Amino acid sequence: MHGTEPITDVDDVKTLVDELDLAATAAPETLAVRLSELRGHPIKILPYPEPIIAESRRTEEPLPYGVWIADPSADYVFYRPETTPSHRRHIILHELGHIWCRHAGEQIEPIKTRNGGPDHASVARAVQRAGGFAEDQEQAAEAFAYLIERRTRPNLSATGDTPAARYRLLED
Numbered sequence: 001m002h003g004t005e006p007i008t009d010v011d012d013v014k015t016l017v018d019e020l021d022l023a024a025t026a027a028p029e030t031l032a033v034r035l036s037e038l039r040g041h042p043i044k045i046l047p048y049p050e051p052i053i054a055e056s057r058r059t060e061e062p063l064p065y066g067v068w069i070a071d072p073s074a075d076y077v078f079y080r081p082e083t084t085p086s087h088r089r090h091i092i093l094h095e096l097g098h099i100w101c102r103h104a105g106e107q108i109e110p111i112k113t114r115n116g117g118p119d120h121a122s123v124a125r126a127v128q129r130a131g132g133f134a135e136d137q138e139q140a141a142e143a144f145a146y147l148i149e150r151r152t153r154p155n156l157s158a159t160g161d162t163p164a165a166r167y168r169l170l171e172d
């Protein structure tokens, strides 16, 4: 899929996933490496820094399950670590879907780094400013996550209580 426009059509998302030609067992991290290489821009997948999680507990303001922050140095995907492996996987794939479908995040100030990792205060500011995506972009990111799940975990139960299973209707 060439061009620069955001991709929101589920058939186009399917084409994107087909073009990736992923191995049947690829983990989200493998996919992230592949996408990083194809884009020529690193994608870093990290749990939210602990102080951000603590702050969210203190203020009872729930953090989004996952967020994509488009920093000039790298695309960061942060996720909430206190979840099941299969939910975490889906969250990460969903955010990678936004990246790969060229959904533009908001402009944010660059994330400062400290000791080789992102500075938590600047991550916290970026998370606060990260707006939601339009509904058609959310659906495209869900379709991407679902299609990757189906491609890389063909034996995944279709009736399991996973976010991916709920989106089977997109396909069927």
Ligand SMILES: [Zn+2]
Pocket: 094, 098, 133, 137, 138, 141
């Ligand atoms: Zn989303």
